[in-house]
Amino acid sequence: MDLHLACVWLQRDTAGLSDIEDFAARCLNASRTPTRESAALLLLAQAAQAFTERQSGVAANGETFQAFLARSKAYATMLRDAAQTSDARFLAALNDFAAQLTAEVYA
Numbered sequence: 001m002d003l004h005l006a007c008v009w010l011q012r013d014t015a016g017l018s019d020i021e022d023f024a025a026r027c028l029n030a031s032r033t034p035t036r037e038s039a040a041l042l043l044l045a046q047a048a049q050a051f052t053e054r055q056s057g058v059a060a061n062g063e064t065f066q067a068f069l070a071r072s073k074a075y076a077t078m079l080r081d082a083a084q085t086s087d088a089r090f091l092a093a094l095n096d097f098a099a100q101l102t103a104e105v106y107a
Contacts, residue, residue, distance in 0.1 A: 001030035003037050003080040006044055010073035015065055017052055024048035036090075040079045043097050047072060050105045075100075 001009075009023055027045035031038045051068050075097050082093035 001026040001041060002035075003040055003076060003083060006041070006076045007073065007080055010069055010076055012069060013066070014062065015069055017055055020048050020065075020068070021052050024052065037079075037083065039094055040076075040083070040090075040097070043094070043101055044072065044076060044079075046105075047075070047101050050101075 006023075006027060009026075012019075015023075024045045027041045027048065031042035031045060055064065079090070079093050079097060082089040
């Protein structure tokens, strides 16, 4: 998994809890290899894990999952595009995503 593949994966119209758990596991596994994208993949994995933990055992509707996919795709695309532009832009995008994720997880 890399940012490009994460963006492709997140283009799904629908996904279930087990699909999102699998996405989190793939991102987490990929983040263990020290690459330029490791931190971004770790953040995507944490976002997916936080979502699945919140939704586990809850009767969630499809809109909730679609909103998660859309939000995650936006973040992954932002990170991917920033990584292709410059190191400074990529670092700024990582910081923005981390701050936003922290606000969502600990809200």
